[in-house]
Amino acid sequence: MIIRKIQIENYLCYYDTNTFELSDGLNIILGENGEGKTKFFEAVDWIFNGENKQLEMLVSAKKLDETEIGDSFRVRASMTVEQYGEKNIITKSFVAKKERPNECSTSSFMIEGIAENSSGERTQVDGSILLNRVFPFEIRKYSMFKGEAELNIFESDSALANLINLFSEAKHYDKYSEKGAFLREKAEKAVDDSSKSDKKNEAQYKKLETEIMFQEKEKAKYIVHLNSTEEEIKKIEENLQLAESHVNNADALDVLNKRIVGIEERIFSFNGRIDENYTTSLFDEDWILVNFESFHKEFADKVFAHSKKQRKLQSEFDKQKGIKEGAQMAKAELLNNAVPLPIGVPSKAHMEEMLYDKICKVCGTDAPEGSISYEFMMEKLKSYLESQDVEDNEPEKDDQLFKFDYTNRLENLSTSHEDNLKNLRLIRSKIKELFEFNDERKKDIEEFTEQLEKEKTERKQILGNSSIAENKLIDVLKNYNAWQRDLKNKNHDQLDYTSKLDKIEIELQRKKEEKEKIDTKSANSFLIKTRKILRDIETIFIDTKEEKFDEFIVKLQTKSNNFFKIINIDSFTGTIVFTRRKTANQTIVDIDLQEDGRTFHRPNQSLETSKHISILFAISELASEIKEENFPIIFDAPTSSFGENKTAQFLNLIYETKNQKILLIKDFLSTEKATKALSIKKDFENVRRNKAFWVKLERPFDPNNLKTINTEVITL
């Protein structure tokens, strides 16, 4: 069946007669919100479903305004369809008579049908019958949709039952499972009664019956628990998935933040280790003495030279003055008039050591006790010790050449700093090492700073990708974790109930078998055999029915996925999956999008809509197969959530499908800012279609004054 023409006369915003000449394939009707698009849909719907109530609400205000009081006019919506080579015109109309300004009375509506055969002969037929013949209710139900939200037909639990009733053989098998159960129950009872009547068994039988009843009750109870748990699990998984898109971010964010903190700490510690207090180190580390060695040498030489000079003078002085103690002369001789070493050189400790070892360790010769060398060393030590004793042992100052002795301390200074010279030599390399160390630390800092930048950029991306702020992300993470715990618990419960059910089942089996034993022994064998046959028959009936159900679902699923492949503009790589689920009362079907076996709980709107539309197309195809004819699909704003680009893509894709499609769309219209004039965007030229229309209000109009409202229909 194809709708060839639709005419709307004086119906709401359609003043006078407005005609849409439709073609097979894709018909697109463009219209801004509130300019007649949806009213078109409603007019068509009214033809099929309109009730005889409040017809005055449907009257065109403009027409009413123009009509004189007392005059009347027609309000009409009619459809010309082509079916089996025949043309049929169905018109639904009523008369409106103007009673007062802005008020009218209306007649009841009537439905007229005209059938025109191939030769052009017209016959009047019953409109209502014709209506249902051209577009049967059960088909219409799945072909006309107002708005994107309505597309989800499986929201109602009874949807599957309806569909099966309409389109599947499975509907025939329903009664068989019922009857099968009925027959079997009767047979069971017959056997029970027969067994019970045998007095021997009565007591035990009753007991078993009671036990079995109890178990069945328990079983039912746990099934309820299990079902509700499974539903809760599903809900939680939905929530989790919703959060997951955020949480993947939150988790990653957490990890990233920890990493960033770690890097910042390392950079901080590196900075701490860099020591660039070069100027203060000049003093604190003696670096300023780096070039000091030569000066020390100069000093040492000077001091030594002076010391020698001083001792020479002293020695000469002593000689000239006439040395009191012969030992000194002897010493002087011994030394061949050479200048003696100062007192205290070698040191007391060294002298004592040499004396102890009886070796002169300066020249390396033996100095046994009593030898000249030994005596010499002894004397020297004694002089030193004496000199250390008391100052007042010193001879009168007048007698002395040198009144003061600065040399000693200067020499000490020289010696003590001599030792330090080796440290001074190390200064340059120490400084070099420090520079190198600092450079390395600086390089490390550079590396880590680079890495820090990378991590920070990554973090920005994660935050940018999530639609919620950072602190909310942390919140979601908390919720997410709570839900995970819940899920774990529920899964645990599920396992629990399942295992309980298994146990009960086993127990039931046992009891039933016991009962069977009794039955077999005592009950009438005919009854037993009958019971067996009827049990088998029931099983066959139930199984076959289930099979048919599943067959239908599979068929629906396959067809849906075929369409889905065509119109999948989101390039979703998964498929639509139908799962049949039995609750206590009925069979429900869940329709999910799955990818690699994982359910996509919260797909975005355009994906959802594509899914729904695919299913509807599939149903339409099923209907076509059963009725052996095609029917049109009429959608009002099915893709409002898509946005213009996606809508264009979508339209191009469904252009490929077979049926007649009438789609009402608000995209591809633009308003010029200055003049507020509406125009059709150039992009629309690229949209493939068989026919396109534009419904727009005649300008100028006053949105508050219905009398000015008049939709024009422009064929593009």
Added chain:
Amino acid sequence: MNNLFDKWKTRIPKYSEVHKDLFTALSQKFGAEGEKIINLGKHFSTNYELYTYAFFLGLYNKELAPIPQGEKKTDFSHHIQHWGSKTTISSRKDFTNIQENMFIALVAKTEIDLVALEKGDLDEDDAVKSLISTMESYTNGGLILIKERLEENPNYFLQPTSFLNLILQIGESK
């Protein structure tokens, strides 16, 4: 035993007033450590630090520049013996040992008749005076060098390594 060093370190060496600005700019009288030195933007925590630095700079560069007669001298009232002693602030070390090094260099580079000193012919004070004079001259030389650097390139000393480098350079060029 007599100690020339002990006598010398009781003195307060002077510098030419000409370099007063240098001291104000580069160092902090009475000391500044840690945050304070950074806050004030000074390179040397104390005046004597700068003095010591200038001395060694002059010494190493053989810049013996006696302060001309006309120039007024001034000082910062800090006896040598206290130079380098650790203050309460923990970040610095004690470097009083450098006093000895300065003394050594001075003795090396000053003409003192030690014999006369020890004989008693030369007054100890005079000897110390000569040492101080040498000290002041080398310091003056160092200060002049620093001043010239700044005139050439006012930003020269902004590098943390600049003062160190001046000292190190001398060794390398040798």
Added chain:
Amino acid sequence: MARKDEILKSFLRHKLFESNDELKTTDLPSTILEALDCDNLTIKAIAIIVEGLDGTSPVTDSVLRNQVTQFLNEAL
């Protein structure tokens, strides 16, 4: 094929009939008429039921039950 025949055939496809040694798939009847003549009690009982529900004149529950039980009584 009338609907009742189709229905019968789908029932006969059940695996209970596969495991039955006495039957061979070729022996399975394809119409209600044939099935009503079949030796296999289960099959005949099914045929009676299908005829009763989807046949030309549907019967009530009690009639159906009687039909089945009476048949089985004769047969067993």
